[in-house]
Amino acid sequence: MKILVCVKQVYDSPETLVFDESTGQVTFGPHTVFRMNRYDEYALEEALRIRERLGGAVIDAISVGPARAAKTIRRAMELGADHGIHVQTGDIDSPGAFERAHLIAAAARGRGYDLVLAGVMAEDDMESQVGPLLAAVLEYGCATGVIFEEISGNGREIAVEREVEGGSRECLTLALPCVLTIQSGINTPRYPALSHVLRARSSELECIAASSLAVPPPAQSLVRILPPAQGRKGEIIEGTAVEKADKLIHILREHSLLPRQGA
Amino acid sequence: MSGRFFIIALHEGGRIQEETWELVSFARRCGAAGPVMMVLSDEGSIERLAGELAHRTGLDVVGLAGSHLREYSAEAYIRTLVPFFRDASEEEEVHIAAAHTSRGIDFVPQLSIGIDACCITAVEDVGEGSFIRSLHHGRFRAEVRADRAKVVITVLPGAFAPEDIEPGKPGRIRIVPAGDISLSTRSRGTRAPVHANMGLTRAEVIVSAGRGLGGSENIRLLTMLSSLFPKSALGATRAVCDQGWLDYSHQIGSTGNTVSPRLYLACGISGAIQHLAGMRNSGMIVAINTDPHAAIFRTAHYGIVEDLTTFIPLLVDRCLKRG
Ligand SMILES: Cc1cc2nc3c(=O)[nH]c(=O)nc-3n(C[C@H](O)[C@H](O)[C@H](O)COP(=O)(O)OP(=O)(O)OC[C@H]3O[C@@H](n4cnc5c(N)ncnc54)[C@H](O)[C@@H]3O)c2cc1C
Ligand SMILES: Nc1ncnc2c1ncn2[C@@H]1O[C@H](COP(=O)(O)O)[C@@H](O)[C@H]1O
Numbered sequence: 336m337k338i339l340v341c342v343k344q345v346y347d348s349p350e351t352l353v354f355d356e357s358t359g360q361v362t363f364g365p366h367t368v369f370r371m372n373r374y375d376e377y378a379l380e381e382a383l384r385i386r387e388r389l390g391g392a393v394i395d396a397i398s399v400g401p402a403r404a405a406k407t408i409r410r411a412m413e414l415g416a417d418h419g420i421h422v423q424t425g426d427i428d429s430p431g432a433f434e435r436a437h438l439i440a441a442a443a444r445g446r447g448y449d450l451v452l453a454g455v456m457a458e459d460d461m462e463s464q465v466g467p468l469l470a471a472v473l474e475y476g477c478a479t480g481v482i483f484e485e486i487s488g489n490g491r492e493i494a495v496e497r498e499v500e501g502g503s504r505e506c507l508t509l510a511l512p513c514v515l516t517i518q519s520g521i522n523t524p525r526y527p528a529l530s531h532v533l534r535a536r537s538s539e540l541e542c543i544a545a546s547s548l549a550v551p552p553p554a555q556s557l558v559r560i561l562p563p564a565q566g567r568k569g570e571i572i573e574g575t576a577v578e579k580a581d582k583l584i585h586i587l588r589e590h591s592l593l594p595r596q597g598a
Numbered sequence: 599m600s601g602r603f604f605i606i607a608l609h610e611g612g613r614i615q616e617e618t619w620e621l622v623s624f625a626r627r628c629g630a631a632g633p634v635m636m637v638l639s640d641e642g643s644i645e646r647l648a649g650e651l652a653h654r655t656g657l658d659v660v661g662l663a664g665s666h667l668r669e670y671s672a673e674a675y676i677r678t679l680v681p682f683f684r685d686a687s688e689e690e691e692v693h694i695a696a697a698h699t700s701r702g703i704d705f706v707p708q709l710s711i712g713i714d715a716c717c718i719t720a721v722e723d724v725g726e727g728s729f730i731r732s733l734h735h736g737r738f739r740a741e742v743r744a745d746r747a748k749v750v751i752t753v754l755p756g757a758f759a760p761e762d763i764e765p766g767k768p769g770r771i772r773i774v775p776a777g778d779i780s781l782s783t784r785s786r787g788t789r790a791p792v793h794a795n796m797g798l799t800r801a802e803v804i805v806s807a808g809r810g811l812g813g814s815e816n817i818r819l820l821t822m823l824s825s826l827f828p829k830s831a832l833g834a835t836r837a838v839c840d841q842g843w844l845d846y847s848h849q850i851g852s853t854g855n856t857v858s859p860r861l862y863l864a865c866g867i868s869g870a871i872q873h874l875a876g877m878r879n880s881g882m883i884v885a886i887n888t889d890p891h892a893a894i895f896r897t898a899h900y901g902i903v904e905d906l907t908t909f910i911p912l913l914v915d916r917c918l919k920r921g
Contacts, residue, residue: 350891354738361734462720464703467705467708479703499700501854501856502794502846502849502853502855503788503791507784510783554746555743558741562738563736564739569895569899571902581916587884596826
């Protein structure tokens with residue numbers, strides 16, 4: 336069994352983003368910390384569990400991104416991935432979802448993956464489409480939002496449950512090879528084992544220049560970045576912490592939401 | 599926006615999903631002339647579903663029917679829709695919209711590849727020949743333009759009010775047999791949610807925590823705060839439940855419980871759309887968050903920029919002191 340896990344590097348907290356009004360670009364501030372997209376941690380953990388259950392499975396981790404993305408691929412190897420693939424985008428921080436899916440597909444094609452796992456969503460751009468796009472490009476089956484999986488039928492199919500609105504689950508069985516996008520909570524991701532950390536440190540990543548892969552031209556372009564829409568304008572309660580507490584208590588009492596506390 | 603405009607109506611248990619009516623508003627905002635409703639199902643139910651759409655919207659309806667469409671699967675939808683849309687000529691502009699729900703986001707990207715279309719997801723507003731969607735935890739929005747003649751879009755639930763559609767006379771219905779396609783995906787039915795929580799749905803006040811809680815040791819802060827209110831319960835974001843700080847029966851949001859208490863106290867919650875989906879109809883929303891730019895402050899009626907670990911004890915203390 337050969338498994339590919341797609342891992343995206345994202346910034347840790349949106350507080351470090353800087354918006355430059357003159358260029359209309361969002362850039363990373365000097366204190367930005369990068370890490371693996373959380374949903375991809377669950378995808379990787381699920382791959383590790385499949386390898387433990389089946390024995391003999393090989394796990395590759397792939398990331399499309401600039402030089403710093405190598406750190407996230409190494410992290411995947413520290414957690415237990417066997418092999419790391421870096422599709423290097425050079426100066427381009429993050430190509431669009433369409434290009435990313437095509438780049439991953441181009442790198443994956445011909446390697447005989449039985450199962451491709453991705454996260455249900457990237458925390459930064461929130462598009463939720465690279466997994467299913469990739470499946471369609473590779474002509475693999477696909478299920479999104481997977482919260483349970485079990486390989487069956489002598490390794491030819493996989494039973495999955497996908498989480499839908501309200502927490503119900505759609506149960507289906509797909510033929511392998513296929514792509515699953517993994518929802519958080521499917522498992523509890525582990526910490527790296529020392530042996531894996533040491534091995535990851537000494538192993539080489541496989542680097543592929545994005546420019547060397549043939550992919551179709553972008554399907555969409557960015558017109559500009561905008562500030563958030565002004566929704567209902569609530570009130571920010573100002574003052575010292577004590578004043579804020581007292582004002583809030585007053586507001587809640589006014590609306591009969593907070594009873595007086597007995598002595 | 600020129601060219602043809604299709605709205606894919608999803609349905610569940612024989613009922614058209616509510617988001618479908620929002621898609622009609624979206625199509626209008628795009629300036630679509632005479633959008634066409636589409637629905638996919640088996641022969642037994644297609645006419646009734648198509649009839650409901652035609653009556654409620656007054657729009658023309660195409661019903662694609664086949665026994666492989668009895669139950670939803672992405673494969674069944676794509677293998678039906680790709681041949682249907684591929685017939686449209688290369689140059690012609692076509693827009694196809696579906697709701698950004700667990701199913702919409704399941705088949706729409708795959709459909710886009712099959713028909714060489716551009717795929718734009720979680721759209722919440724319309725620009726001039728462009729679409730607007732949120733990025734970076736709702737801190738920014740991106741205006742994007744399609745570079746293909748065909749565009750497939752998922753529309754964020756709640757972004758377009760389902761306007762009073764005045765159907766006038768019902769639209770025309772065309773049922774198209776989609777053939778009998780044998781699928782490699784096998785549906786095995788649906789399982790009910792494991793974490794429905796009556797206590798939450800009945801509570802008048804919900805004290806709810808996000809990742810900003812910092813750890814399970816701070817649950818006591820929430821309990822302290824909630825004990826000030828008589829009919830109160832503890833809520834949580836998915837992040838909190840994933841960490842195991844509270845169990846999933848406390849989860850509020852699109853994949854958890856939907857609540858509308860008189861008061862919702864959001865502590866250390868960023869305000870992701872999937873969380874807002876479960877609590878935005880609360881009577882009063884108060885948010886406590888260290889980050890003044892957190893998206894939750896745009897939904898909250900009252901916002902307090904403070905560290906919850908110091909502010910909650912202070913709030914409880916002031917409340918008890920003042921009696
Ligand atoms: C398909 C799908 C379904 C989902 N369904 C749900 C769902 O049903 N419910 C749900 O909640 N989520 C759901 N999510 C996840 C959702 O997208 C967000 O990831 C999640 O809601 C974030 O939770 P959070 O606000 O607790 O964490 P974060 O987004 O990490 O926010 C933490 C906040 O705490 C603040 N903070 C940090 N420290 C402090 C402090 N000391 N005091 C005060 N504030 C502090 C930070 O400024 C930040 O704003 C779903 C996601 C997907 C893809
Ligand atoms: N640059 C990337 N490199 C590797 N995997 C990615 C990349 N972008 C997206 N993915 C995968 O696709 C999933 C969904 O991303 P998105 O469609 O951008 O929300 C992520 O959770 C990753 O598993």
